[in-house]
Amino acid sequence: MSLLREQNVLLGITAGIAAYKSAWLVRLLVKQGANVQVVLTPSAKEFVTPLTLSTLSKNPVLSHFTDEKDENAVWNNHVDLGLWADFIIIAPATANTMSKMTNGICDNLLLAVYLSAKCPVYFAPAMDLDMYKHDSTRHNLIELQKRGNVMIPAEHGELASGLVGEGRMAEPESIVAFIEAHIKEGLPLKGKKVLVTAGPTYEAIDPVRFIGNHSSGKMGFEIAKAASKMGAEVVLISGPSNESIEGYSIEKISVVSAEEMYNAVHGHFDQCHVAVLSAAVADYRPEKTESEKIKKTDSSLGLKLVKTEDILKSIGDLKRHQYLVGFALETSNEIENAKSKLERKNLDLIVLNSLKDTGAGFGGSTNKVTFISASGAIKVGELKSKREVASDLMDLILKNINA
Numbered sequence: 001m002s003l004l005r006e007q008n009v010l011l012g013i014t015a016g017i018a019a020y021k022s023a024w025l026v027r028l029l030v031k032q033g034a035n036v037q038v039v040l041t042p043s044a045k046e047f048v049t050p051l052t053l054s055t056l057s058k059n060p061v062l063s064h065f066t067d068e069k070d071e072n073a074v075w076n077n078h079v080d081l082g083l084w085a086d087f088i089i090i091a092p093a094t095a096n097t098m099s100k101m102t103n104g105i106c107d108n109l110l111l112a113v114y115l116s117a118k119c120p121v122y123f124a125p126a127m128d129l130d131m132y133k134h135d136s137t138r139h140n141l142i143e144l145q146k147r148g149n150v151m152i153p154a155e156h157g158e159l160a161s162g163l164v165g166e167g168r169m170a171e172p173e174s175i176v177a178f179i180e181a182h183i184k185e186g187l188p189l190k191g192k193k194v195l196v197t198a199g200p201t202y203e204a205i206d207p208v209r210f211i212g213n214h215s216s217g218k219m220g221f222e223i224a225k226a227a228s229k230m231g232a233e234v235v236l237i238s239g240p241s242n243e244s245i246e247g248y249s250i251e252k253i254s255v256v257s258a259e260e261m262y263n264a265v266h267g268h269f270d271q272c273h274v275a276v277l278s279a280a281v282a283d284y285r286p287e288k289t290e291s292e293k294i295k296k297t298d299s300s301l302g303l304k305l306v307k308t309e310d311i312l313k314s315i316g317d318l319k320r321h322q323y324l325v326g327f328a329l330e331t332s333n334e335i336e337n338a339k340s341k342l343e344r345k346n347l348d349l350i351v352l353n354s355l356k357d358t359g360a361g362f363g364g365s366t367n368k369v370t371f372i373s374a375s376g377a378i379k380v381g382e383l384k385s386k387r388e389v390a391s392d393l394m395d396l397i398l399k400n401i402n403a
């Protein structure tokens, strides 16, 4: 998955000839799944048209505090724009705009957004080589970086003046790669390996029948995606499920039975930092799997079931440095039962689902959970989408492993 997917990107374009490349940058960002809002400085319109940029970004392009042609115009709120953005890119960043950014000058919408925004700001300088070398430009580049803005360095090459030197705006592909690498570097779970189990297990009775359950796997898949978005290396071990991880860099291991899941988990547990076992593993399996389809003969059929290995408990017993999370589905004495499960299985955190809560549990796209930590801290959640619950869970894990 591109790290830019679903990111709100405010692209500021200033008045330099390199603005023609910014149209392609918009296209690349949109292709990565980003939501792009372009803000042009008024003079940048001389270099690239709002029509091109609004068509490519699929959003109206903003340039002024209000739309001067519309007498009922609403104010383009720079504060809201700054809050909306996950990050800002200013490309090209001209010497003029960089100087204004350094000095707090605020004479257009883009500069007002810049001054009020709290999100990361990337800027890609572009100008002729002597302007780029000028003392005042050097000073501004340093000042802007000292204040936390991230420079995407200009490249060496032929410039619009015909001269050859440093000052050419980084190519749009390089800008996207630079930002992705920078985001990745700062992700909180970078360098950590997270193991997740998901879905049901099927325990074969004969070649065509099995014992299973209604778990869709959605909760576990969302947890795997949330961990991946936080930069973790994720191994997802899943029983049969229709859920997809397309677009994400997640290693998926498909299993069918509890025994296969047990083996896969034990193959990866040692190297992982965090394990979240959300699979609805069958507690019992047929003692014997018939090799031929069972024919109906008698009026009743007895099936002897034996316990499956408790995967979560087995790794709880082996746990050393790992942070271990389990799930509990309870119908009565929920908190007490979940707490005792947490202790019995040597967990750091347990996620309690109560079947009494409407919208919680198997199948649907929502869940309502309570997080209980080994320290005894209890956090009762609201009814949320499984994606939000997964993100809350990963935030809590992150907080606890860094505590």
Ligand code: CTP
Pocket: 197, 258, 277, 278, 279, 280, 281, 282, 283, 308, 309, 310, 311, 312, 313, 325, 326, 327, 328, 329, 330, 341
């Ligand atoms: N689990 C497991 N292996 C099993 C059974 C369960 O890893 N064979 C894990 C699940 O992935 C989940 C947790 O254990 O994280 C659920 O514990 P379990 O004791 O099965 O809970 P319930 O199904 O709620 O059990 P009980 O019937 O004992 O209440």
